[in-house]
Amino acid sequence: MVRDANFNDEAPQAEDVGPSDVDLVIQAQKGDVHAFDELVERYHGRIYGLTYNMTSNREDAEDLTQEVFVKAYEALPRFKGKSSFYTWLYRIAVNKTINYRKKRNRKRALSLDQFDQEIKTDEVYHDLTTKGSPLRNLSLSELQIKLNEALQSLSEKHRTVVVMHDMQGIPHEEIAKVVGASVGTVRSRLFYARRQMQAELAEFM
């Protein structure tokens, strides 16, 4: 199963099958922890995906995901609903992750989740590894390490937009709200981040 489904596709589905985020937030603000559990179930995958791709370290990602939800619960009385809950939650996650990395002050070793076996049935993967691509001689784990190293070579700001847009499918406008920048700045960061990644992965392209 693919973890990071498209940002726009997943939110309405989640709300269709149960109470809306707004209702759950109001109930949680009144002290209903079960309502907050539902929000954890709803957004855990996406927040873990964000922190994992930002750190390329699953232990750090688990710690950060926990910190993000705990922080959100503590800050819930001050949530005014001016932005959507997931935008607010993503903002907490991005800030927490960037601060976490600054505190650590040096890069941690990679600790990666396994590729799902479904990848072998993916057309893109098939094309990359069977045709005349330089990647054809690369094992799956080698490919994974190269990708994550290239991602970690980016600055925090650039990595944030690449992870949110290219991996999680979040539109520019939403990213702009989360990172507190204009849409133009988000596009510009995305452009430079991709160029840098292309340079990092030049031997395979």
Added chain:
Amino acid sequence: MTDNNNSMEMMEEDQVDPLLRQLLLLKRYETPVASRITKNKQNIMRKVREISHRKHWNLGDLLEMNIPWFFAEPRYGIAALFIVFGGLQFLGISSQKHATGKTGIYTSDNSIAAYDSSGGITATNSISYPQLPNNLELFALPSGGDGSIIPAGRLEER
């Protein structure tokens, strides 16, 4: 100008190497171990419950949750405070007037106030003062026709 910038950015975005885009999409297949994710969720929920039990919502939080409009629009909040203050003032004045009219112990000429065990204050009959004659004099008028007052020291001289 802004439109030009946006269209340039769009063009730049379209120029992304399709191979890079495909490689990045492959990262979506990195899947965490299900048991670790379940444990992580349980840790979050346990932590939330600990906080919930420990947390004593302070007055500010409670007010903010129950009357959010008060904090969202401070001018309305201040106006509401004035109204409440004015209302309390009015109630205070009104109750003061009411108290002046009702409270106090009144008895008839022949009665004094006494505590009633049923909780109320009632007037009961008691011994009344005797009627005094109209010509009652507490002190006799000076007699002897000598109205002069002799200083004490000179009495002995006499």
